Amino acid sequence: MAEHNTAPAAGGTPGLLEPLEPLYEDAGQPRFGLPPALATAYGGDLGFTPPCVYANFVSSIDGVVALGPEYPSSGSAISGRAPADRFVMGLLRACADAVLIGAGTLRATPGHQWTPDHVFPQAAPDFVELRRSLRRATQPELVVVTASGDVPTEHPALQSGALVATTADGARRLDGRLPAACEILTPVEGSTLRMADVLAALRAHGHTVVLTEGGPHLIGHLLSEGLLDELFLTTSPVLAGRADTSRPGLIAGLELLPNRPVWTDLVSARRRDSYLFLRYRLGPPRAHVAPHSALSS
Template sequence: MQRVHIATYLTSDSGSEGTNPGELTAEALRELYAYPMGAPQPWVRANFVCSIDGAVSVGGVSGTLGTPADKRVFDALREAADVVVVGAGTVRAENYGGVQIGAEGRNRRVASGMSAVPPIAVVSARAHLDPGARLFTDTEVAPIVITSSAADPVRVAALAEAGAHVIQTHGREISGAALLASMEELGLRRILCEGGPTLFGQLTAEGLVDELCLTTAPVLVGGNAGRIATSAQAATVSMRPAHVLADTDGTVLTRWVRLPRP
């Protein structure tokens, strides 16, 4: 990947002898995506991939839009996070399992005072999850399920029996504020939201998104796929580009950070 400072200029990092001078090292990539130090509240970072024409999925799943560069950033973002937050619909559509971190990444996390592997936290107001799904059977860390007080007690009990740490919020729905409060109570302040569009749209509408990492895959899709954020009400959140990366296959990776509130 190469660092892009403005749309038409690519500037390279200095590489060591015998390497591509434009290639970002793994360490440099981790530094680019490090969470800010000393944030006064949980920092909400979202990560999405879309096509050039804005499709968020192909055939109902986003994985088909992934590229090698996107996978590198995806792994770096997960390594940096305290928790990966996902909506129940995305968990079902993408057949989520637990987060996987390699040995070196685990060592870096533990050395910095983090757990070796971050948990997946699933938002499901009705606890509509399959206790036999990969989320519960293919994971090293127990998933967290954030549900509402209106969820079916039988479903809630089944998820707890499957090993989930179940948190029930007050009311029939789960607000973004309640979600973040639940995470902060567990000491999970570096939050990575991987979707879906409804959860991201809700967090955006509530003004809770601090950062968006967006990969544009070098393909056109067409069809009727949705966008990365959907919500009942529109909200304008001013952002600034923190950096732009490009890979040789045409993948473009941007990181946008919210401007300070007036």
């Protein structure tokens, strides 16, 4: 495992990490004008054009994003809690109006708060400055999607307040159990929510820049409706392996190749030690041709 260097960045807020090394940057990306300490640590500027839905995942080299139900908070195990990954998580949260997760991620991550400062407290004042400059609320609003309504209502993230998107059955199950700080979006009949409806409801709440932190089933739903605009992927320098337990990659419940390929464009690549921080843009189906397709049978 790479050594995690947390030395202060030259020119950055003391205590922030050494800058990520920019390896590639697509020209013409939107730029928020990050506060200097964040721009220094990120190795450049960052921005999003609303409306936008972007995902952030950490994966092992062999494509594992979750270790299985018996391992809570498995994203931390996969990232090794590397400060650079936690900084990028915090920065991406700080850019968002709302952080969207599925109930599976909530159930698997006890004690977590989906706020920028929870994962990278050293930059809390810089995240506040960024959100103020973007005229965002103090913290991004957490949004939890659940068909069943089977959510741990004592979870601190729900106690802090969240929007809950659920079905009519889920709403009945949650009736009277959710903390007062939570709000249920208009429940829908049926066993699955259309994510386009959920995003429309979020827009009605003023949330147009939405970060999703998954997990794989929620990403599958978003992709199946063509609603994911960008993917931030940290490749952690670790091998996770698979035996008999299910260890998903970043999409579950949906097959794309060979009939529905989703090609992407690399927007930026950064490096810190042996970690890679990749940003991809997903778009409408394009005339992408795999480089080797003319040669392979």
